[in-house]
Amino acid sequence: MITLDALHGLFTRRELTPREHLDRVLSALRDAAARTPAHAAVRDYNDDQARRAADAATARYASGQALGDFDGIPMVVKDEVDVAGLPTRSGTVYLPAVPAARDATAVARLRDAGAVIVGKSVQHELGLGATGISPHETRTPRNPHDPNCAPGGSSSGSAVAVALGAVPVAVASDGGGSVRIPASLCGVWGLKPTFGRIPNTGDGNLDGSVGHLGPIARSVEAMEKFLRVTAGDDGRCPVSHGSPPLDLAALDNARSRDLKGLRIGVDPNEWADADPTIAFTCREALRTLEKQGAVLRDVSLPLGRHAGAIGFVTMVTESARGHAEEYRKHRDKMALDVRLTLAIGRQISAVDHQKAQLLRRRLRLQLAALLGEVDLYATPTVAIAAPRVRHRAERAGEADQAVTNDLVRFTFLGNLTGLPALTAPVGVQGARLPVGLQLMAKPWDEATLLAAAYGLERAGCAPPTPAVHVPW
């Protein structure tokens, strides 16, 4: 399975050209989509645009003028994120197939760095679901580790494309766990940076208080480099306005940072809510950091168990407001689970919304106090392994609140507080379904998160090879 670093090395040594590689990627993604059941990660391809970009990168490598690590690297971009020349339909069947006029800021920055955008990846409709199950013609991109299982959502196609090994990194977004949940269920890395770190410009779904852009990747290095390229105020995104610059010295040091004395907090009451085999696997991963000098400490986050409920009220009311027009015009074409979520969001009272925000503030203060005692806070990323896709769910949509609760149980904490969080692929469960460990850090301190992730990588944590993958 090829990583960003390995691919860049092949291009640099001229053992492979970006154009040769792109042609293989396009074939591999289409082959995976043709399987039954399908692992269709990409909704809209733009072969011509991608081939032109790959040809330009090939010429730069040939003349010794490559732009850097991302030059010629193929990527997919979540449907809701604008890519010039491709439609932005956010996983729906009713938003018009009109090509976006310009790239989202993050996409433009990646393209400026030489990235080759292969296409738009499938997602849960309007980002309003954690399973990635879709009744629409895009179908559910099945989990490469078990085609009977869901990939997780909402950035389902981005995670599947990376897990298949077709691309080393993908653009995703996260309003309640939508980077981390599919990354965890598909056994790859995912990073949700601090709120405002990467401008949301060009992602119309991220206009509330919980939305973030971030990478899903095959390696820690790819996440780090994605962050370096995409971070920083663009003058057009209110939430990234005034964000501090990346601490480049800390990032430079992240890979080799000595973890001795790094304090990692664990709340045993929180962990008790996860499937015991998932909790065990995550604990074993933390022990590998302990062996490198990190110190595990028991901590307490009393409101943590309510993060999913507070997050649900917050995100669903923001989505009902943000998607009011789509709901009014197109609800008959929505998946039933999405339609139900928006209908409920419209009924939540202002009093309940405000109560949720008061509790959210208390939760933020509790977590801030906790991060005064430790450098990182650790939980499993999700409480269950990838759920099975029921045949019925692909006819109308899936509405299983118990599964949703188990998937967002730990991730919403990062959205409600804006703190940076990542998921690490730390092993597999009995049925060979991946397990993810979530780490959270202080605001703007992605460098410490990445340092711990490099530590996990040194200890052998890496994406497991799925049953279905691209044989490079």
Place this chain on the structure above:
Amino acid sequence: MQSPPLDDRTLRALVRAAESPLTARAVLHLMYGESGITRALGLPLEPGDHPSLSERPIGPEELSK
């Protein structure tokens, strides 16, 4: 743990009920119960619970716009 599947007819009925003024509150409370929202919103407020976003006066940055 996956719960027993809702059949299409039940899911459609739930959507219809959520969109009807007469039954929407009942569906909301059902969802509140299933999602743990009833429990969360039932927590008593504490003296330190205070709105965080609009409590500060307008700052120089807003005035300069």
